[in-house]
Amino acid sequence: MQSLDTLICYGKRIAAWRMGIDVDHERDVKLAPSRFGLEAARRFARQLGPLA
Known part of the structure; x- marks a missing residue:
């Protein structure tokens, strides 16, 4: 990082993702995720x- x-x-x-949870909600952050980054x-x- x-x-x-x-x-x-x-x-x-x-x-x-490692805990099996999908991230659907995006808060107002400084950095938006890119396709490459995801x-x-x-x-x-x-x-x-x-x-575990």
Whole structure:
């Protein structure tokens, strides 16, 4: 993660996906997710595996 904005944007999604939760709601944030960023975050979440 290169900044706090990046952590908030993608880190919460990675954690949620690892817990089996889909992120549907987008709050008003400084950084909107890009298609590339979402694809990379999904890939990282799959590689890290589920949280037990």
